[in-house]
Amino acid sequence: MKTIFERPKSLTDKQFSYCPGCTHGITHRLVAETLDELGIEGKTIGIAPVGCSVMAYEFFACDMVQAAHGRAPAVATGLKRVLPESVVFSYQGDGDLASIGMAETVHAATRGEKITVIFINNAIYGMTGGQMAPTSLPGQVTQTSPFGRNPDNDGFPIRVCELLSTLDGVALAQRVSVDTPRNIRAAKKAIKKAFEYQIDGVGYTIIEVVSTCPTNWGMSPDKAMDWLRDKMLPYYPLGVYKDVKADGFANVAEAAAARLAATTPEPEVAEGGEE
Amino acid sequence: MKGNEAVAESAIRAGCRCFFGYPITPQTELAAYMSKRMGKEGGVYLQAESEIAAINMVYGAAAAGARAMTSSSSPGISLKGEGISYMAGADRPGVIVNIQRGGPGLGGIQPSQADYWQATRATGHGDFHVIVLAPSTVQEMADEVYGAFDLADTYRTPVMILGDGMLGQMMEPVVLPEPRDASALPAKPWATTGHHDAREHNIVNSLYLKPDELERTNFERFERYETIKANEQRAETFQVEDADIVIVAFGACARIARSAVNKAREKGIKVGLIRPITLWPYPVSAIEEVVGGAKAFLVVEMNMGQMVDDVRLAVNGRKPVAFFGRAGGIIPTPLEVLDEVERLAESVGAPGTATVSATEGGAR
Numbered sequence: 001m002k003t004i005f006e007r008p009k010s011l012t013d014k015q016f017s018y019c020p021g022c023t024h025g026i027t028h029r030l031v032a033e034t035l036d037e038l039g040i041e042g043k044t045i046g047i048a049p050v051g052c053s054v055m056a057y058e059f060f061a062c063d064m065v066q067a068a069h070g071r072a073p074a075v076a077t078g079l080k081r082v083l084p085e086s087v088v089f090s091y092q093g094d095g096d097l098a099s100i101g102m103a104e105t106v107h108a109a110t111r112g113e114k115i116t117v118i119f120i121n122n123a124i125y126g127m128t129g130g131q132m133a134p135t136s137l138p139g140q141v142t143q144t145s146p147f148g149r150n151p152d153n154d155g156f157p158i159r160v161c162e163l164l165s166t167l168d169g170v171a172l173a174q175r176v177s178v179d180t181p182r183n184i185r186a187a188k189k190a191i192k193k194a195f196e197y198q199i200d201g202v203g204y205t206i207i208e209v210v211s212t213c214p215t216n217w218g219m220s221p222d223k224a225m226d227w228l229r230d231k232m233l234p235y236y237p238l239g240v241y242k243d244v245k246a247d248g249f250a251n252v253a254e255a256a257a258a259r260l261a262a263t264t265p266e267p268e269v270a271e272g273g274e275e
Numbered sequence: 276m277k278g279n280e281a282v283a284e285s286a287i288r289a290g291c292r293c294f295f296g297y298p299i300t301p302q303t304e305l306a307a308y309m310s311k312r313m314g315k316e317g318g319v320y321l322q323a324e325s326e327i328a329a330i331n332m333v334y335g336a337a338a339a340g341a342r343a344m345t346s347s348s349s350p351g352i353s354l355k356g357e358g359i360s361y362m363a364g365a366d367r368p369g370v371i372v373n374i375q376r377g378g379p380g381l382g383g384i385q386p387s388q389a390d391y392w393q394a395t396r397a398t399g400h401g402d403f404h405v406i407v408l409a410p411s412t413v414q415e416m417a418d419e420v421y422g423a424f425d426l427a428d429t430y431r432t433p434v435m436i437l438g439d440g441m442l443g444q445m446m447e448p449v450v451l452p453e454p455r456d457a458s459a460l461p462a463k464p465w466a467t468t469g470h471h472d473a474r475e476h477n478i479v480n481s482l483y484l485k486p487d488e489l490e491r492t493n494f495e496r497f498e499r500y501e502t503i504k505a506n507e508q509r510a511e512t513f514q515v516e517d518a519d520i521v522i523v524a525f526g527a528c529a530r531i532a533r534s535a536v537n538k539a540r541e542k543g544i545k546v547g548l549i550r551p552i553t554l555w556p557y558p559v560s561a562i563e564e565v566v567g568g569a570k571a572f573l574v575v576e577m578n579m580g581q582m583v584d585d586v587r588l589a590v591n592g593r594k595p596v597a598f599f600g601r602a603g604g605i606i607p608t609p610l611e612v613l614d615e616v617e618r619l620a621e622s623v624g625a626p627g628t629a630t631v632s633a634t635e636g637g638a639r
Contacts, residue, residue: 043469063467071331078335107324
């Protein structure tokens with residue numbers, strides 16, 4: 001008999017703990033399929049964050065480290081620097097990555113750490129019960145923005161891919177979604193590319209997955225998918241924000257040198273001499 | 276060699292191949308030394324974006340099985356508290372150096388011992404200890420950090436070197452330990468190095484949502500702490516055999532106390548010194564050995580009175596325990612300590628005090 005569908009080997013038998021309609025499960029599967037297809041599960045170490053995916057260490061069959069809230073990129077840095085031949089990925093939500101862990105995120109990115117970050121942006125804190133996230137939309141009602149997020153008071157949402165794409169250490173920054181089969185296929189392709197870039201030493205890679213949280217959004221799973229498309233995607237457009245290889249460079253160092261050359265004015269006057 | 280540099284060189288010789296730091300006075304030379312040396316040793320030196328990131332890099336490197344270290348000074352250690360707690364919760368080894376300065380808040384940059392409570396009681400949230408070592412000389416800075424990596428690996432716990440700005444900045448001759456054979460370091464089958472299809476997946480974790488599981492991990496850890504208490508208590512004693520007054524002081528402060536002991540002995544006062552080297556586990560047995568013979572204890576610290584709590588716990592009301600300290604980065608002088616000794620000796624009726632001692636001492 002021919003097997004046409006099975007559980008990825010890189011997932012354990014443990015049943016997911018996610019709510020109905022939550023997209024964590026799909027994204028977990030895409031990561032696991034990638035590890036399987038690239039044959040890298042044995043040399044991969046994943047970092048589980050604080051948040052709904054805190055138990056990811058029970059779901060992924062590769063070695064796993066659980067990190068403090070927001071610190072996954074620093075933990076990933078420690079691991080990858082000790083084991084440069086390994087593959088290291090962190091799996092982080094929006095509160096973890098873009099609020100408490102923004103410093104770790106930005107600096108791992110600008111250092112060009114050869115890691116892959118899977119960033120789940122569902123515009124809310126899921127595990128703690130639906131508080132306003134750094135990516136909550138203007139007007140979005142949450143437990144801690146009961147009258148809707150008011151940019152006057154709460155500021156604006158952070159668009160992470162746009163922000164990180166300005167950094168020289170970033171090899172790949174791409175925003176995907178898993179709301180339709182077509183988008184799921186595109187997300188898989190992006191995740192696989194990110195791991196391949198890491199293996200090839202191209203630089204830091206991040207895939208932002210625009211995701212749902214039906215429970216804390218207070219919606220049925222299908223309505224949540226509609227809300228994702230109608231409300232989130234306009235604020236968080238899907239697409240490639242940086243891809244140094246597509247730009248014709250072998251790695252982030254080459255891309256950074258070319259960027260600098262392009263922005264350095266022609267030397268009209270000689271540098272100032274000695275006083 | 277400067278104390279800070281001795282720590283760095285000795286750590287490398289102990290097999291430390293990962294250093295993650297962040298600039299702060301007065302530990303700067305330590306990181307600077309590492310930045311020069313680590314690359315040549317094939318190790319990792321990285322200036323992190325914050326103390327928080329640095330300790331989490333240590334956590335990651337420790338998870339990968341490496342001997343890893345970070346260093347800072349007081350305000351920076353507060354930031355590392357989160358990561359130290361996670362390391363303790365996940366039972367990962369690592370070495371943290373605190374070259375203390377005065378506090379609280381931004382405080383100052385002069386030597387202090389004001390982080391004793393933090394180091395021995397509450398390095399971070401939760402029920403845990405770290406082993407705390409208190410060197411008193413540059414030689415000991417080198418020796419203690421060398422041994423710290425072994426302690427960390429043996430007991431799978433973070434270990435802290437509690438130095439201060441004086442020890443970090445002072446220069447003394449030092450005999451450096453022999454470099455460790457990297458291949459002879461302890462195996463770490465628990466490390467997350469990738470399972471390579473050769474074993475079950477390893478998990479480094481401090482999350483236990485079921486209370487009975489979490490309690491069990493705490494019980495196990497505290498059983499290990501009992502072993503550490505039984506095996507690792509260390510203190511140096513000086514002239515305590517016949518001492519009426521026993522000074523207890525650690526680190527740089529113990530050097531001053533030692534001078535005061537000598538001066539007091541010249542005056543005929545029978546004074547001795549206990550210098551705890553391990554602050555956790557606290558060397559209660561050293562106190563126990565002298566508590567019968569001593570008339571009183573004097574605890575001298577560069578803070579407002581922190582270790583004195585542990586001395587009082589060990590003495591447990593059997594003898595008076597007095598305290599003398601200077602704070603804010605001021606180092607007490609031997610004469611100040613001598614004054615306190617004389618006052619205490621008089622109050623407890625120790626022979627050789629005050630005017631009597633002058634006559635009798637002179638007649639001998």
